[in-house]
Structures are given as C-alpha cells and as structure tokens.
Amino acid sequence: MKKILSLVLSLTxxxxxxPAFADVAADVEAGQSMTHDALVEKALAESGxxxxxxxxxxIETAAEAFGELYGIPYxxxxxxxxEIYEKLRYVNGNDAADMVMIQDGAQLTDAIDEGLVxxxxxxxxxxxxxxxxxxxxLVHQYINKLFIYNNLGDDVPAIRNVWELTAPEMKGNVxxxxxxxxxxxxxFLVMCTxxxxxxxxxxxxxxxxxxxxxxxxxxNAGYKWVAEFLDNVTxxxxxxSIAEEVSQETAAGKIGLFVLSKLRSxxxxxxxxxxxxxxxxxxxxxxxxxAGFMYPMYTMVNTRATRxxxxxxxxxxxxxxxxxxxxxxxxxxxxxxxxxxxxxxxxTIDVWKDVLVVEDADYILESFDVEDFILQHCQx
Amino acid sequence: MDEARTxxxxxxxxxxxxxxxxxxxxxxILLVFLLLLAALTLYPLLSLLTETVTVHAxxxxxxxxxxxxxxxFYHFQRLFATQENEYSLIQFYEPFRNTLLVSxxxxxxxxxxxxxxxxxxxxxxxxxxxxxxxxxxxxxxxxSWTLALFWENFFKNVNIGLxxxxxxxxxxxxxxxxxxxxxxxxxxxLVLGLHYAPYAFILIxxxxxxxxxxxxxxxMILRTRRLRIIxxxxxxxxxxxxxxxxxxxxxxxxxxxxxxxxxxxxVRFYMLSTKMKSLIDSYPGQAYIIASVMILLGxxxxxxxxxxxxxxxxxxxVTGKSRQISRIDLGRANYPLAILLVxxxxxxxxxxxxxxxxxxxxxxxxxxxxxxxxxxxxIGTNLTERLDQGDSTGILLNPKVWNALGYSLGLAxxxxxxxxxxxxxxxxGVAKRRGSRLANxxxxxxxxxxxxxxxxxxxxxxxxSSRIPWLRGFLLLALVxxxxxxxxxxxxxxxxxxxxxxxxxxxxxxxxxxxxxxxLRVVFPIQKSSFLSxxxxxxxxxxxxxxxxxxxxxxSNTILTTMLMQYSEKGWAxxxxxxxxxxxxxxxxxxxxxxxxxxxxxDKGVGG
Numbered sequence: 001m002k003k004i005l006s007l008v009l010s011l012t013x014x015x016x017x018x019p020a021f022a023d024v025a026a027d028v029e030a031g032q033s034m035t036h037d038a039l040v041e042k043a044l045a046e047s048g049x050x051x052x053x054x055x056x057x058x059i060e061t062a063a064e065a066f067g068e069l070y071g072i073p074y075x076x077x078x079x080x081x082x083e084i085y086e087k088l089r090y091v092n093g094n095d096a097a098d099m100v101m102i103q104d105g106a107q108l109t110d111a112i113d114e115g116l117v118x119x120x121x122x123x124x125x126x127x128x129x130x131x132x133x134x135x136x137x138l139v140h141q142y143i144n145k146l147f148i149y150n151n152l153g154d155d156v157p158a159i160r161n162v163w164e165l166t167a168p169e170m171k172g173n174v175x176x177x178x179x180x181x182x183x184x185x186x187x188f189l190v191m192c193t194x195x196x197x198x199x200x201x202x203x204x205x206x207x208x209x210x211x212x213x214x215x216x217x218x219x220n221a222g223y224k225w226v227a228e229f230l231d232n233v234t235x236x237x238x239x240x241s242i243a244e245e246v247s248q249e250t251a252a253g254k255i256g257l258f259v260l261s262k263l264r265s266x267x268x269x270x271x272x273x274x275x276x277x278x279x280x281x282x283x284x285x286x287x288x289x290x291a292g293f294m295y296p297m298y299t300m301v302n303t304r305a306t307r308x309x310x311x312x313x314x315x316x317x318x319x320x321x322x323x324x325x326x327x328x329x330x331x332x333x334x335x336x337x338x339x340x341x342x343x344x345x346x347x348t349i350d351v352w353k354d355v356l357v358v359e360d361a362d363y364i365l366e367s368f369d370v371e372d373f374i375l376q377h378c379q380x
Numbered sequence: 381m382d383e384a385r386t387x388x389x390x391x392x393x394x395x396x397x398x399x400x401x402x403x404x405x406x407x408x409i410l411l412v413f414l415l416l417l418a419a420l421t422l423y424p425l426l427s428l429l430t431e432t433v434t435v436h437a438x439x440x441x442x443x444x445x446x447x448x449x450x451x452x453f454y455h456f457q458r459l460f461a462t463q464e465n466e467y468s469l470i471q472f473y474e475p476f477r478n479t480l481l482v483s484x485x486x487x488x489x490x491x492x493x494x495x496x497x498x499x500x501x502x503x504x505x506x507x508x509x510x511x512x513x514x515x516x517x518x519x520x521x522x523x524s525w526t527l528a529l530f531w532e533n534f535f536k537n538v539n540i541g542l543x544x545x546x547x548x549x550x551x552x553x554x555x556x557x558x559x560x561x562x563x564x565x566x567x568x569x570l571v572l573g574l575h576y577a578p579y580a581f582i583l584i585x586x587x588x589x590x591x592x593x594x595x596x597x598x599x600m601i602l603r604t605r606r607l608r609i610i611x612x613x614x615x616x617x618x619x620x621x622x623x624x625x626x627x628x629x630x631x632x633x634x635x636x637x638x639x640x641x642x643x644x645x646x647v648r649f650y651m652l653s654t655k656m657k658s659l660i661d662s663y664p665g666q667a668y669i670i671a672s673v674m675i676l677l678g679x680x681x682x683x684x685x686x687x688x689x690x691x692x693x694x695x696x697x698v699t700g701k702s703r704q705i706s707r708i709d710l711g712r713a714n715y716p717l718a719i720l721l722v723x724x725x726x727x728x729x730x731x732x733x734x735x736x737x738x739x740x741x742x743x744x745x746x747x748x749x750x751x752x753x754x755x756x757x758x759i760g761t762n763l764t765e766r767l768d769q770g771d772s773t774g775i776l777l778n779p780k781v782w783n784a785l786g787y788s789l790g791l792a793x794x795x796x797x798x799x800x801x802x803x804x805x806x807x808x809g810v811a812k813r814r815g816s817r818l819a820n821x822x823x824x825x826x827x828x829x830x831x832x833x834x835x836x837x838x839x840x841x842x843x844x845s846s847r848i849p850w851l852r853g854f855l856l857l858a859l860v861x862x863x864x865x866x867x868x869x870x871x872x873x874x875x876x877x878x879x880x881x882x883x884x885x886x887x888x889x890x891x892x893x894x895x896x897x898x899x900l901r902v903v904f905p906i907q908k909s910s911f912l913s914x915x916x917x918x919x920x921x922x923x924x925x926x927x928x929x930x931x932x933x934x935x936s937n938t939i940l941t942t943m944l945m946q947y948s949e950k951g952w953a954x955x956x957x958x959x960x961x962x963x964x965x966x967x968x969x970x971x972x973x974x975x976x977x978x979x980x981x982x983d984k985g986v987g988g
Contacts, residue, residue: 051935057946077936078946082661086839086931090846095853095934107662110438175542178645180658234542235645242542251544267744267953368443372465379470379648 024308028120028301031312036124039316040070042309048094050074050310053084054101056297058326065326066317072310081107081183088116088302096304099311101140101318103297104183105361108137117300122316128337139296139336140318141327144352145188145239146260146292147276153252159276161288162201163208165255166228175242175256178235180378187359188293189226190370194363198222200289207288223373230377243268257292261332277355281347286355293357296336405895406812409805410822417825420863424840425675425828431668432456439662455665471655471666476673479634479652482569483677486633487626489573494580495622497721501581502588503614504708507718511725513581518729520578521967523924523941525638526960528571530732532642535562541646563647568640569633574728576629582917583621583628583875586910590879591617606708620878623685624871628830631678635833637927657835671836678831682824733964740958757954775958780937785966788940791854792922795861800915802826802862803869807914808903810870811877823874830867834928837864842931853934864928865918872917876910877903912978916971923967 031039050072052063060076067074077097079087081104088100088111100117102108111117121134133139147165149157157173159165165174179186191197198220205213205221218224236242236256243262246254247269255276263270277291299318301311317323324340327333334342334349342348401407435441435450444454462468494516500506501513519527532541537550540559549555560566591614599609615622640651652670660667710717741753756763760774775781806826813819829837841860845851851859880903888898904911926941936942940963947956 075935079936082657083931085661086842090842091852092846093849093852107438114437172543175544180654181641181645183661235648236542237642237645245542245544248545250538250546251542254542254544269744365439365442368439369465372467375467375470376465379466379474379650 024301024303024305025118027308028118028312031120031309033123034312036316039122039309039313043072043307043313044070046307046310048306050099050307050314051095051097052076052099052101052314053079053087053097053302055079055081055084055103056101056327059101061326062318062323063314066314066323069317070313085111085116088304089114092304094306096306097302098305098307099299099301099314101297101299103143103295104187105137105296105298105359106187106364107183108298108300109361109365112136112300115303118303120299120301120312120315122312122319124316125319125337128339130336130338133296133336137296137298137300138315138319140299141297141324141336142294142334142349142352142358143297144260144292144294144332144334144356145185145258146356147255147257147287148243148246148260148263148273149255149276150246150248150251150253150272151274152249152272155253156274157253157255158274158279159255159287160280160285161204161208162225162229162290163205165232166225167232170255171232172234173254174229174233175236175246175254175258176233177237177239177242177258178378179374184293184295184359186371186374187295187364188357189230189374190364190367191293191357191359192226193220193222193367193370193373194360195220197289197357201225204288223370226374227377230374235378240265240267243273247272259332261327261330263332264330277347278345290357291355293359294352295359404812406809407818409809410813410818413802413806413809413822413826414818417822417828420859421825421828421832424832424837424844427840427843428668428671428675428832428836432665432672434665436664440665443663452665455663455669458663459666459669471659472652472670475650475652475655478565478649479674480677482565482572482640482651483630483633485565485569486572486576487629489570490577490629491580491584491622491625493573494577494582494625495584495618497577498581498585498588499614500710500717500721502585504710505714506710506721507714508722512718512721513585515725515729516581517578517971518733518964519575521920521924521964522575522732523638523926523944523960523963524572524575524636525642526736527575527728527732528568528639528642530735531567531571532562533735534731535567537562559647563643564649565644567643568636568649568651571639571643572633572636573629575639576632579628580622580625582913583625583871584618586875587618587621588614619688621875623688624875627678627681627685628867628871630681631831634674634677635835637835653833653835656833660835660839668836671833674833675831682827682831686820686824733961736957736961736964740954740961742954757958775955775962781940781943781959781962784937784940784943785962787854787938788923788963789966789970791857791861791939792919794858795865795922796915796919798858798862799866799918800869800911803866803871803914804873804904804911806866806870807873807875807877808899810874811880814878823870826870827867829864832864834864834925835930838928838931845932857929857932857939860928860932861918861922861925865921868917868921869914872910872914876907876914879910880907908978912974916974919970920967924963 031042034042050063050067052059052074054076055078057078059078063074063076066072081102084097084100084102085107088097091097108117112119119135119137121129121138126134129139147159147162149159157164157170164170177185179189192201201224202213202221213221213224215221215224218227236245236258239258239262242256242258243265244267245251246256246258249269249272251272260275262268263273276287280287280291299315301308301315305311319337321328321340324335324337328335328340328343331343331346334352338349432455433451433453435444435446435448435452435454437448441448444452446452446454458467459472460468497512497516501509506512532547534547535549535557536542536545536547537556538544538546539556541563549557595613595617596609599613604612635653636651637653637657640649640654644650644654652674656667656670656674659670738748740757741755742748743752743754754760756774758774759776761772761777763772763774803826806822810819810823838860841856845856884906885898885902888902893901924941926945929939930942930945933939933942936946940959944956944959944963947953947959
C-alpha cells in the first residue's frame with residue numbers, strides 16, 4: 001500500500017511539476033552592458049527554436065531576416081495583444097516566447113509588475129534614445145492612428161477641429177474600431193479626459209463655436225467630446241476594413257480614425273483618401289486640438305524565455321536601421337531612435353508628438369471610471 | 381465458528397456481486413469514463429468557478445483594491461449590481477437578453493429549416509435529393525464567421541451600417557435591404573441558424589430514416605389524415621432528436637463570437653460571448669462569471685432535454701425485423717418545392733464558396749473585371765510585387781500552408797478518433813445501463829464540454845497546461861479537441877444505441893460471443909453510419925475551429941484556421957479566402973473518401 005501511495009505521489013509530483021525558469025532577469029541585467037559580439041556568442045550557444053510574439057505582422061519579416069543572419073531557427077507569432085498577455089501568463093518551456101513586441105502601455109505596466117516580462121535596453125541605443133523611451137519599457141517605434149477622410153463628392157469632411165465630428169450631420173459618418181476590442185483605442189479616449197487634453201478640447205470648442213463650452217453634466221470637455229464623438233461613431237471590424245471602406249467610391253462624406261500604415265494595403269483605394277494632418281500641413285492650418293493619436297510599440301524579454309540572449313540579440317537587431325526596415329519602409333511607423341529618417345512625404349515623430357494624443361500609462365491605469373463611462377457610450 | 385462462516389459468506393457475496401458488476405462491459409466502461417471525464421471536464425469547470433472568486437493580477441487587483449489571489453465577491457458585485465454608468469446593464473443584462481433571444485431564434489431556425497429539409501429528403505419523393513443533402517452541410521463546414529462575412533458583403537448598402545459601399549444585392553440588383561435585415565439580432569440568429577441547421581438535418585434525418593414505417597402505415601390503414609400522422613406519430617418519434625438539436629444549437633449559438641462581432645458591431649449589438657472576450661484580459665473574474673452563466677444556461681437546457689427524453693422514453697427504431705420507409709408523394713408541389721430549396725441552398729451554401737474563390741483572385745477590392753484578376757495568390761512565385769512584405773509565394777506553393785494543413789488534418793483525425801471511439805463506448809455504456817445513476821452522471825459529464833464556451837475552455841486548459849509540463853503542443857490540442865467534441869460522438873453513439881433493439885446483441889450473447897466481438901461484428905456494422913458520423917462531426921468541427929485552439933497553438937502558423945485569421949488580420953484577404961476555400965475542399969474530400977470507403981458521410985449524418 002505504501003509503495004502504491006509513494007508511486008502515486010511521485011507521479012503526481014512529476015505531472016504537476018512547474019519547470020524551473022532560468023533566471024532571465026539576471027541574464028538581462030548582464031546583457032545590458034554586453035557588446036554585440038558577446039551577445040552573439042551567448043545567443044549562438046543557446047538551443048531550441050527562438051520564439052517571438054508580436055502584435056504586428058511585420059515581426060515575421062524581421063524574425064526571418066534575423067534568423068537567416070545568425071542561422072538561428074525562429075518561430076514568429078503574430079497575435080493580438082490579448083492573446084499575447086494570456087500566453088505570457090501560462091505558456092512555458094520551448095513553446096514560450098523568448099521575446100515580445102507589444103502595444104498598450106497600461107497593460108504592459110501590469111505585465112512588468114507581475115513579472116511576466118523584463119526590459120532590455122541594448123548598449124547600442126542607450127545614448128541615442130530618450131530616457132522615456134528606454135524606461136520602464138523599451139519603445140521600438142510609435143504607430144499613429146489619424147483622421148483620414150474620403151475626398152470624393154461635394155461633402156468632403158475636411159475637418160479642422162475635432163468638435164466638427166460631434167455635429168449632428170456627422171452622425172453615422174465617423175468610423176472607428178470599437179475601443180472594447182482594441183485597448184489602444186480605449187486608451188486614446190481615456191487620455192482625452194486627462195486635464196491636459198480636456199483643456200485643449202475646451203479651447204478648441206471655443207474656436208469652433210465662438211463661445212465657451214457648456215459642460216452640462218460632464219466632468220470636463222474631454223468627457224463631453226468623447227461622449228458626443230462616440231454617439232456619432234459607427235464601429236468597424238478592423239483598421240484594415242475601415243481603411244478599405246472609407247476609401248470606396250461610394251463612401252463620400254465618410255471619415256475614419258485608423259492606422260496610417262493601412263494606406264499601404266493593396267486593397268485600399270489610397271487615391272480616394274486624404275489624411276487630415278497632411279492636408280493641414282500642406283495648407284498651413286492645424287487640426288484642433290489633435291489630428292489623431294499615437295501609441296508606442298514595445299519590445300520586451302519574456303521572463304520564461306529559454307533563449308534570453310537570443311531575445312536580447314533580436315531586440316538589438318530590431319533597434320538597428322536594418323531591423324527597423326520592415327516597418328520603416330512605409331509611412332505610419334516611427335522609430336524611437338530620432339536619428340532614423342522618416343519616409344518621404346511623412347512627418348517626423350516630433351511633429352506627430354505635437355499634434356497627436358500620446359498615451360500615458362499611469363493616467364490610464366488609474367482611470368477605471370473613465371473606461372466605464374466610455375463603455376456606456378459605446379453601447380448607447 | 382458460525383460467525384466466521386457468515387462473514388465469509390457475506391464477503392463472498394460482495395465479491396461475487398462485485399465480480400458480476402465488473403463482468404458487464406457497460407459497467408467497466410462507465411466507471412472508466414466517470415474517472416476520465418471527472419478529470420477532464422469537472423476539473424476545468426472547478427478551475428473556472430474558482431477564477432470567479434479570485435483576484436487576478438493587473439487592472440483587476442487595482443480596481444478591486446485587493447491583493448492578488450485573495451478570495452473575493454467583488455467580480456459578482458461589479459458585474460451584477462453596478463448601477464453607475466449603467467455598468468451591469470451594459471456588461472451583463474442587455475447582452476444576456478440578446479444572447480437568449482439570438483440563441484433561441486437560431487435554434488428555432490435550425491430546427492425548422494433543417495428538420496423540414498430532413499423530412500422532405502427522408503420521407504418524401506422530393507426531386508434533387510442528392511444535391512440537397514450533399515450541399516446542406518456546406519454551411520456547417522465553413523467557419524461560421526465566413527458566412528457572416530458573406531451575408532454582410534451580399535446585403536450591405538450605403539444606407540446602413542458603415543454606409544460606405546454596396547454589396548452585390550444593391551450594386552447588381554438595386555435592392556437596398558433595411559438595417560435590421562443586415563445587422564443586429566436577426567441576421568446573427570439567421571446566420572447561426574443556417575450554420576447549425578445541418579445538426580437538425582443530421583439528427584432528425586437519422587430518426588426519420590431509421591423509423592419503421594409500420595407505425596405510420598397502421599395509422600394510414602385507419603384512414604388517419606397525413607397531418608395528424610405527422611403530429612401524433614412522426615413528431616413524437618423525432619422529439620428526442622429535436623431536443624438534442626435545440627440543445628446543440630442553443631449552446632453553440634450562445635458561445636459564438638465572430639458572428640456577433642461581424643454583424644452586431646455596426647449597430648452596437650452585443651452578446652455575452654463578445655463581452656466575455658473583451659473582459660477576459662483585464663477583468664478575468666467577470667469574464668469567467670459570464671462563462672459560468674453561459675454554462676448554467678446550457679445546463680438548464682440540458683435538464684429540460686433530459687426530462688423530455690426520459691419522460692417519453694425512447695423509441696426503438698432499429699429492430700431485427702425488416703423495415704421499409706414509405707415516402708410521401710409530393711405530387712405537383714414536388715418541382716416548385718425542390719427548385720425553391722435548390723435556390724435557397726445555392727444562395728446560402730454555394731454562393732459563399734464562389735465569392736471566396738472570386739475574392740482569392742482579385743487584386744484590388746471591389747473590382748471584378750478580368751484585368752484585376754490573378755492566380756498569383758494561389759500559385760504565384762513572386763508576390764513581393766503585390767505585397768510589401770511576408771509570403772512571396774501563392775498558398776499552394778507555400779510550405780507553411782502545407783505544414784499547417786498536415787497539422788490540422790492530423791489534429792482533426794486524432795481528435796475525431798479519440799472523441800468518436802470514446803463517444804461510442806459512452807453511448808454503449810449509457811444505453812445498456814440506462815436509468816442508473818452512474819449512466820446519468822457519465823452521460824451528463826460527457827456532454828458537459830459542449831456547454832463550456834470554446835474560448836473559456838481553451839483558456840482554462842492553457843492555465844492547466846502551465847502546471848503540467850508534458851501537456852503541450854500537439855498533445856494538448858488533441859486532448860482539448862477530443863474532450864470538446866466528444867459530446868457529438870457520445871450523442872450520436874447514444875442515439876444509435878437507443879435505436880438498436882436489445883434482442884440483436886442478446887442473440888450474440890446467448891451464443892457466447894465475447895463483448896469486443898459483439899461490438900465489432902454486430903453493433904458497429906448495423907449502426908456503422910451513425911457511429912461514423914460520431915467521428916466525422918468532430919473531424920469537421922476541428923478542421924474549422926479557431927476560438928478553442930487560438931490560445932493553445934504553439935505558433936500562429938501551426939493550424940490552418942489560425943493562419944487564416946492571420947491573413948485576414950493583416951488585410952491579405954486573398955490568402956484568407958484561398959485558405960478558407962482550401963479548408964472546405966479538404967473537408968469535402970475527406971467526406972467523399974469516407975463515403976466511398978464506408979458508405980457513411982456527413983450528409984447521411986447519424987443515419988444508417
């Protein structure tokens with residue numbers, strides 16, 4: 001009986017044993033000061049496939065080029081943020097990602113606190129990047145979602161002020177992806193209620209209407225704009241489909257708020273679209289108080305990585321001009337490294353930072369009630 | 381002395397009883413499956429319930445102002461009783477109402493449509509029966525969201541939804557459908573109803589096919605009117621199948637995610653499944669409560685189902701006696717009915733395939749002129765000219781696609797084999813020990829995975845796998861696939877066994893034929909088609925499954941459906957459409973081969 005019991009117990013222990021994770025954080029600490037050659041040496045000494053999670057499709061192209069450069073077998077995975085965080089929490093062993101590229105700074109802050117990921121800043125970029133792009137998480141690039149409208153017909157919604165989107169005649173003409181389905185969209189709306197942006201929205205209202213804003217029951221101008229904007233919005237499935245739909249010949253009078261890089265898609269009729277901010281720059285005016293929003297895309301090392309040094313080498317590669325190429329070759333992606341030139345016809349990241357709402361993870365993390373308020377207006 | 385003797389006798393009696401109990405294969409089967417299913421379904425369920433009262437890291441812990449891992453009722457209070465910003469109304473009560481309405485309507489549509497067609501095919505002399513029964517299962521083979529996408533692309537117009545473009549109906553025929561027809565609860569229920577109508581067709585069709593016509597003939601001899609025969613004889617016989625269909629369609633519709641997103645989003649129509657998905661990341665506690673509510677709803681229907689089937693008893697339709705089916709002569713109504721049915725099926729089952737084929741060869745969206753067409757997305761070798769990144773060859777020349785196809789097929793085959801075999805055994809055990817507590821428990825447990833929303837089921841198994849190192853990759857996916865789809869097999873196994881008169885196996889028992897031989901030589905051959913459909917249904921479901929596997933696949937290129945989703949997400953609709961078509965073709969091919977080899981097929985369903 002005792003023998004059976006001990007057999008059962010040892011079997012149970014075997015079945016339920018949690019694998020011991022390498023001390024990835026210590027490796028990353030050591031890697032911060034390593035030279036490129038030292039990183040390569042350590043990375044090549046690691047075994048097993050190099051697994052990458054990313055919520056950008058171009059991670060595959062980058063991983064392929066990296067894999068070929070160093071002869072490392074790679075497995076890129078293009079997943080949604082939600083799936084990435086879920087997998088980071090539970091997947092271990094060889095299937096676990098070594099490195100992730102991810103958006104939504106608020107959730108990433110939680111993931112760092114939870115110990116799911118650890119930040120690595122390659123020595124090669126420590127001097128080039130601003131402190132805020134290095135800590136608490138390394139920003140690889142910024143992505144912008146802009147007001148882009150259909151330029152056909154007599155009723156072109158060439159907005160100069162975001163309050164125009166709240167006018168009754170715009171109801172049903174504004175298309176946006178449901179903030180419930182993509183957190184960066186939620187983050188943008190939450191940011192509008194922050195004092196800094198609420199004040200600018202109040203000023204913009206004055207410019208638009210010629211009178212002081214009447215807040216009614218709203219806490220500030222940000223809440224009012226978000227509520228009235230959402231009341232006019234129709235939700236699209238994805239940024240790709242929104243870009244395709246707004247560009248149709250039959251979509252005169254429509255305006256969308258979506259990722260600028262979608263204009264590269266072969267299924268989008270780019271000629272029928274005008275980017276509001278491009279028009280503003282060309283004609284010497286400004287879209288008040290913002291022309292869209294921008295959010296960072298971060299690179300992190302998974303604390304369950306089985307190839308931590310390869311992850312660090314890949315991050316170093318991604319931060320190089322060559323590594324940024326899959327994104328940088330088109331408009332709509334901006335390296336955090338200010339020395340990288342932007343595409344011809346596009347604006348620099350400094351210009352975009354001035355005219356777009358950039359997410360602030362700390363404010364978003366403490367604004368649960370704002371999210372509830374937004375959800376309410378996504379429903380009604 | 382006497383006392384010791386009495387004790388020995390008592391012991392011997394117990395021993396004898398135990399041996400006798402274990403000598404019956406049905407008992408052993410039930411016991412083994414009780415243990416297995418408890419581990420594979422009860423454990424996930426308990427994990428899920430635990431999650432509803434646990435504080436999770438991140439946003440949830442901060443909002444609840446409690447430590448991670450603490451026991452809490454915060455999630456319940458927040459989801460059910462938060463009036464501020466109408467939170468509970470928006471996150472739970474309205475989606476709950478919508479879910480009930482959609483699932484009920486979808487079930488009714490599936491039963492009415494599938495049941496009527498099954499009746500026409502099995503019991504009348506309807507024309508074009510081969511075409512109808514072959515094509516009827518197409519909507520089920522397609523991932524349901526592709527049907528939703530087709531619906532939108534077909535009926536959308538500039539007056540409704542995004543108001544940006546016209547679908548085929550408006551562009552070609554100038555017909556502008558109203559918004560309620562294209563977006564919201566009605567089309568969601570209709571698309572789900574059409575997608576799951578094959579359940580009704582298969583389950584009800586089987587009953588009708590196997591039904592002994594002598595009952596109806598007796599009524600006819602007594603000059604009973606046709607309608608009365610249907611009402612008093614046919615319907616009661618197929619009632620268990622109707623209830624089973626209701627249960628299956630209700631549970632599936634309730635947890636459908638992509639269809640409500642596609643057809644509900646533009647008009648802000650939300651269901652519990654969409655809310656669960658949006659909450660699972662930041663507020664998992666609330667998401668798991670929603671999953672629990674969905675399971676609870678399923679249990680209510682399951683209990684209703686059991687009540688109906690047990691109170692009416694079952695009808696043995698396959699006996700040792702000869703049987704023949706009397707077909708109703710449709711007379712002059714035959715051709716109009718057949719043509720109408722063919723048109724409807726062409727619209728819902730064939731047109732989507734043609735549009736997938738069309739969309740996979742056009743370069744710019746919306747332009748269907750020959751100049752805008754190419755086969756490059758299928759067989760091209762230098763796609764970098766058309767796409768600025770990623771795959772440079774058409775899908776048929778892409779090794780990633782072939783690998784994923786192989787993996788998907790292997791996964792579907794293994795899951796189907798395990799689910800199908802277990803399903804037959806469970807069906808056998810439950811049928812033989814019908815009415816016993818053990819049989820009832822095993823029966824309920826084997827159906828349980830069906831009631832768990834796929835996404836939550838996948839998430840729970842992902843969490844479980846993190847504690848069991850060897851449970852990963854193909855093994856994990858196959859285990860999840862087998863457990864999740866066993867209900868199909870156990871249902872068809874049970875239905876088949878219930879139809880089988882006991883006297884058939886008894887004849888073999890009397891001549892001393894061992895159990896395994898009776899199963900292989902007697903039971904299986906007679907109900908071969910029913911059992912094989914218990915293999916085919918999990919196979920088809922696995923091939924087109926996404927939500928269940930999305931969190932569990934080692935890489936996003938592992939199986940065809942995750943790859944398909946990838947392409948759609950990236951905006952490479954041509955690849956997405958081509959892969960969708962590939963899945964459907966492969967499933968049809970499998971069905972064709974199985975049909976040629978065994979005579980069974982999906983459309984013949986659980987019918988013999």
